[in-house]
Amino acid sequence: MTATRTRGGAPKAGTSGTSGAAALAAARDLALLDDAEFGVRLLRATGLHPGRTDARLRSWARSAAAYGAGLPARTGTARIVESDGGLAHGLLARYTTRPPTVELFTDVLARAERLVDDLSWRAWFPPGSVREAALAHEAVHEQLHHGPGRAALRRALGHRLLSLGGRALYGHVAGAEEIAAHAHAQAVCSLGRSPLLLTAALDTVLDSATAGPPAGAAESGPAAAHNSPSPPASPLRRKK
Amino acid sequence: MGVLILLVMAAGVAAMLSRKIPTAFALVILGVIIAVIAGAPFKGENSITDTVLQTGASMLAATMIAIILGSWLGKLLDETGIAGTLVRKIVEFGGDQPVVVALGVLAVSTLVGTVTGSAPAAMLAGIIGIPAMIAVGIPKVTAAGTILMGIAAGMPFELPVWQFFSTALKLPVSDVRGYMIKLFPFALAAAILFVVIETRRRGAEHSWALKSATAKPPAADSRAAARRAQLGDARWYALLTPVVPLVLALGFKIAIIPSLLAGVIYAVITTTPPRDMSKRLLRTLYAGFEVAAAPIALFVSIGILLAAVQLPGSIDALRPLVKDVSPQNPVLFVVVFVVLVPLCLYRGPLNVYGLGAGIASVLISAGIYPPLAVLGLTASYNQVFGVADPTSTQTVWAAQYAGVTPQQVMARTLPYVWLVALGGFCVTAATYL
Numbered sequence: 131m132t133a134t135r136t137r138g139g140a141p142k143a144g145t146s147g148t149s150g151a152a153a154l155a156a157a158r159d160l161a162l163l164d165d166a167e168f169g170v171r172l173l174r175a176t177g178l179h180p181g182r183t184d185a186r187l188r189s190w191a192r193s194a195a196a197y198g199a200g201l202p203a204r205t206g207t208a209r210i211v212e213s214d215g216g217l218a219h220g221l222l223a224r225y226t227t228r229p230p231t232v233e234l235f236t237d238v239l240a241r242a243e244r245l246v247d248d249l250s251w252r253a254w255f256p257p258g259s260v261r262e263a264a265l266a267h268e269a270v271h272e273q274l275h276h277g278p279g280r281a282a283l284r285r286a287l288g289h290r291l292l293s294l295g296g297r298a299l300y301g302h303v304a305g306a307e308e309i310a311a312h313a314h315a316q317a318v319c320s321l322g323r324s325p326l327l328l329t330a331a332l333d334t335v336l337d338s339a340t341a342g343p344p345a346g347a348a349e350s351g352p353a354a355a356h357n358s359p360s361p362p363a364s365p366l367r368r369k370k
Numbered sequence: 371m372g373v374l375i376l377l378v379m380a381a382g383v384a385a386m387l388s389r390k391i392p393t394a395f396a397l398v399i400l401g402v403i404i405a406v407i408a409g410a411p412f413k414g415e416n417s418i419t420d421t422v423l424q425t426g427a428s429m430l431a432a433t434m435i436a437i438i439l440g441s442w443l444g445k446l447l448d449e450t451g452i453a454g455t456l457v458r459k460i461v462e463f464g465g466d467q468p469v470v471v472a473l474g475v476l477a478v479s480t481l482v483g484t485v486t487g488s489a490p491a492a493m494l495a496g497i498i499g500i501p502a503m504i505a506v507g508i509p510k511v512t513a514a515g516t517i518l519m520g521i522a523a524g525m526p527f528e529l530p531v532w533q534f535f536s537t538a539l540k541l542p543v544s545d546v547r548g549y550m551i552k553l554f555p556f557a558l559a560a561a562i563l564f565v566v567i568e569t570r571r572r573g574a575e576h577s578w579a580l581k582s583a584t585a586k587p588p589a590a591d592s593r594a595a596a597r598r599a600q601l602g603d604a605r606w607y608a609l610l611t612p613v614v615p616l617v618l619a620l621g622f623k624i625a626i627i628p629s630l631l632a633g634v635i636y637a638v639i640t641t642t643p644p645r646d647m648s649k650r651l652l653r654t655l656y657a658g659f660e661v662a663a664a665p666i667a668l669f670v671s672i673g674i675l676l677a678a679v680q681l682p683g684s685i686d687a688l689r690p691l692v693k694d695v696s697p698q699n700p701v702l703f704v705v706v707f708v709v710l711v712p713l714c715l716y717r718g719p720l721n722v723y724g725l726g727a728g729i730a731s732v733l734i735s736a737g738i739y740p741p742l743a744v745l746g747l748t749a750s751y752n753q754v755f756g757v758a759d760p761t762s763t764q765t766v767w768a769a770q771y772a773g774v775t776p777q778q779v780m781a782r783t784l785p786y787v788w789l790v791a792l793g794g795f796c797v798t799a800a801t802y803l
């Protein structure tokens with residue numbers, strides 16, 4: 131329907147195997163989903179929102195994204211460390227508070243840049259933008275960890291736990307901070323799409339590269355994966 | 371002859387350590403070889419077939435039933451959303467502060483740990499608890515450690531464990547209960563210290579993970595997860611389920627199996643409309659068998675090992691050797707056994723769910739220590755083993771689910787559980803020696 135769906139007409143990547151081509155096509159198809167959908171998936175992936183409707187999660191994802199996009203752009207003060215262990219750990223970047231440090235995983239950043247080319251997503255993610263997005267993203271965690279931002283985010287989401295008279299106690303929504311950080315990165319770095327789309331695409335192609343199952347089997351996935359922010363049986367670890 | 375038995379035991383430990391043979395099989399083989407060395411006849415009284423294999427296999431039957439009931443109750447806590455609701459409430463109320471969430475999940479793990487043990491307990495608390503902690507910024511090793519420390523804090527009140535110690539050490543349940551009540555404060559204090567100190571030391575951590583936005587829609591999930599999803603939150607009084615068996619066994623001194631059964635009934639009554647009850651009970655019971663399979667296989671083989679080391683020939687052979695090396699002075703007792711703590715790790719010789727059970731049995735039947743002192747030793751080692759052993763299923767599961775290695779979890783938790791063991795040994799030496 132849209133120009134993005136090019137599965138039929140795209141030139142087949144001659145050298146890579148069928149599963150690689152299929153994964154690339156699957157990654158490309160992810161662009162058909164809107165950015166809020168990735169927010170919903172992120173919230174679902176926390177395992178803390180069962181029994182909540184997609185509509186509810188979608189509204190939370192939108193509110194969190196709006197909150198993040200509206201945060202003032204600030205350069206983080208944390209130390210920046212670069213290393214190449216990202217593929218092994220399944221991480222693109224990480225913020226730790228003690229001491230305040232932003233870790234950038236250069237192998238995954240490089241892979242992300244290559245994927246943007248492979249998928250012809252340059253218009254959305256300009257050269258070098260993934261690294262910038264990672265810095266902007268982690269700066270949000272830094273800001274929220276040390277300021278009143280988390281309470282503001284809770285109010286923005288409006289998940290009421292108790293209310294008494296005019297006052298209300300708003301609950302923490304697991305995953306909202308992450309969505310806000312991604313939306314902030316998207317806004318600050320003027321990305322055409324959410325970094326979550328690129329993250330999901332990366333995961334799709336890396337999954338097929340490590341596990342190498344037939345395209346059909348990749349659909350079902352490991353039973354427990356939905357609950358875990360990292361692979362439970364650690365297929366990544368096994369390859370070492 | 372005693373030396374030969376010790377050599378065989380060492381070889382067995384080596385086989386388990388190197389993972390050449392699964393523990394359950396290794397213990398059976400050990401049991402048979404020890405019986406042969408001890409000069410047991412093929413059949414008849416005190417024999418290899420009738421005593422070691424036939425009687426030994428069912429020696430821990432009551433423990434196995436308790437394990438099945440605990441696993442059943444665990445499955446109910448999972449399927450009815452009781453465990454998940456507890457964790458979700460904690461995150462909603464305390465999510466801005468990682469340490470509050472970690473302490474809350476620790477409390478849930480402790481409750482769960484009183485109902486069921488090992489990997490099922492870790493999964494029950496951890497499937498939702500570990501991602502919840504990671505989502506609020508708790509580092510992965512701390513998250514996995516929190517689940518394990520929490521379960522271990524509940525372990526002194528884990529009813530199947532009472533049954534195990536009672537049968538294996540031939541002690542009345544009331545004696546086991548009496549010691550466990552003294553051990554519990556150490557386990558709880560260590561668990562709370564672990565969370566408070568480790569969250570301080572390591573701070574918070576937020577990862578841009580590749581898996582973060584790849585959740586499958588509920589339709590693709592397992593059926594149990596889908597059922598849980600439709601259910602939403604469990605009612606507040608259903609959340610009391612984990613304490614029901616505990617109150618009965620601890621407060622009213624009811625026997626272990628009926629206490630656990632009462633928990634099962636309470637869980638289903640408070641969560642399930644009458645027309646669905648029998649279906650849900652049967653389904654979760656069968657699912658409980660599945661998770662109970664590994665511990666039951668282990669308890670069959672431990673029973674066989676126990677029967678072998680309790681043969682008159684084994685006791686006579688081992689008594690002089692064990693007597694020479696076992697400290698009788700209370701201070702020396704504490705020092706020696708604290709130093710030996712690492713021997714309960716990596717399927718080592720003091721692992722209570724392995725060769726350690728056999729050694730404990732020798733200590734009692736050879737009259738080296740009073741049974742209560744041996745209970746103190748084994749229960750204290752159990753606190754270490756239950757958290758820090760990188761080869762035990764709950765540690766492996768929790769670590770891998772959090773995305774770290776079991777060795778990392780061991781390194782982080784061992785100092786704390788070592789202190790628990792020290793406390794347990796001190797109580798033992800002061801009270802029972």
Ligand SMILES: [Zn+2]
Pocket residue numbers: 267268271308311576577578
């Ligand atoms: Zn983040």
